Amino acid sequence: MVQTTTTRIDLLRHGLPEGDGCLRGHTDFPITTKGMEQMWLAVDGLADIEKVLTSPLSRCREFAEQFACRFSLPIEPLEYWQEMNFGHWDGQSRDMLWETYGDTLHQYWQNPWLSNPHGGETLREFDSRIQQAWQDLLHQNSGKRVLLVTHAGVMKQLLRILLDMPENAGYLHRLDLPYAARYRVTVFHDKNGVHWPQLQWPVQQQF
Numbered sequence: 001m002v003q004t005t006t007t008r009i010d011l012l013r014h015g016l017p018e019g020d021g022c023l024r025g026h027t028d029f030p031i032t033t034k035g036m037e038q039m040w041l042a043v044d045g046l047a048d049i050e051k052v053l054t055s056p057l058s059r060c061r062e063f064a065e066q067f068a069c070r071f072s073l074p075i076e077p078l079e080y081w082q083e084m085n086f087g088h089w090d091g092q093s094r095d096m097l098w099e100t101y102g103d104t105l106h107q108y109w110q111n112p113w114l115s116n117p118h119g120g121e122t123l124r125e126f127d128s129r130i131q132q133a134w135q136d137l138l139h140q141n142s143g144k145r146v147l148l149v150t151h152a153g154v155m156k157q158l159l160r161i162l163l164d165m166p167e168n169a170g171y172l173h174r175l176d177l178p179y180a181a182r183y184r185v186t187v188f189h190d191k192n193g194v195h196w197p198q199l200q201w202p203v204q205q206q207f
Contacts, residue, residue, distance in 0.1 A: 050145045051145075055082045
């Protein structure tokens with residue numbers, strides 16, 4: 001019989017921040033009161049977490065700190081889990097971007113793997129960052145129950161990695177992760193060091 005260790009990660013997107021309608025990326029917009037309420041509702045009943053990881057951006061970190069404080073948990077902000085860096089588009093309103101860069105934006109979103117018109121992080125660099133962050137998380141938190149507070153782009157990219165989605169734009173347009181969306185990944189580690197991730201969405205509270 002193969003013995004396994006189980007790691008459970010609940011990924012939570014931040015709630016409504018300021019700057020709604022902007023391409024936020026690395027721009028550090030603060031969370032709103034409504035956004036905090038959305039996040040607390042999303043974790044209702046989640047009382048068995050052992051550690052909190054968070055993007056250092058305040059729209060994630062502020063809630064993560066409050067959650068960790070309420071349950072007396074260790075917390076670790078990690079730059080790996082920040083949203084994608086959109087360079088000189090970062091923090092700009094989508095309406096303004098379409099008015100200024102309409103044709104370029106259209107071509108970029110057709111397949112963002114192929115170009116980098118904003119001068120920030122390429123999608124391939126972002127994908128590699130999330131793959132590394134995920135491997136580090138599993139290595140450093142094996143057997144734990146973790147809450148990871150992060151961003152929609154990060155959560156979509158991790159789904160692409162876990163579900164072996166192709167390198168195209170399809171998953172970016174077809175996955176809707178609203179504010180305070182939460183999904184769970186349960187990872188079984190066998191004695192040979194192989195990871196077997198399983199996605200639960202919607203989340204069941206039983207472990």
